[in-house]
Amino acid sequence: MRRDVFHAISDPTRREIINLIAHQPLNLNTIAENFTMSRPAISQHMKILIECGLIAVEKKGRERYCEAKLEKLDEVAQWIEQYRAVWQQKHDRLDKVLNKLVNKKRKDQ
Incomplete structure (x- = not known):
């Protein structure tokens, strides 16, 4: 194996x-x-x-x-790094949606 x-x-x-x-x-x-x-x-x-x-x-x-x-753990870090950008984009989009909702709620009050 x-x-x-x-x-x-x-x-x-x-x-x-x-x-x-x-x-x-x-x-x-x-x-x-x-x-x-x-x-x-x-x-x-x-x-x-x-x-x-x-x-x-x-x-x-x-x-x-x-x-x-x-140093062998670098393999893991490199593998994870390829997904970091994807998750960062998802978090950025979520932040935008949440900010819009907060701003809309403030305007409605």
């Missing part, structure tokens, strides 16, 4: 893992301690994040440290 960054961030646990390591690398045990699920379940989430390129794992002595590779 081919996984991408959208698949990786679709799960709340994986998003929380990314949040945990966004500011500093953490070892696997420290990450797992933040969740009530089993270690194998966390390992599965980690596997997906690694496959999608959102996490890199580096071995330091006996520990494995996970570091977030947030």
Whole structure:
């Protein structure tokens, strides 16, 4: 199964893992301690994040440290950006309609 960054961030646990390591690398045990699920379940989430390129794992002595590779989230930002203009136009049209209604109500009073 081919996984991408959208698949990786679709799960709340994986998003929380990314949040945990966004500011500093953490070892696997420290990450797992933040969740009530089993270690194998966390390992599965980690596997997906690694496959999608959102996490890199580096071995330091006996520990494995996970570091977030947030530049992969640019794919999501680029995808969202294409719709930003569309939504901005819709909001602008709604603002115009609402302003007309408010102005009409003021004139009628």
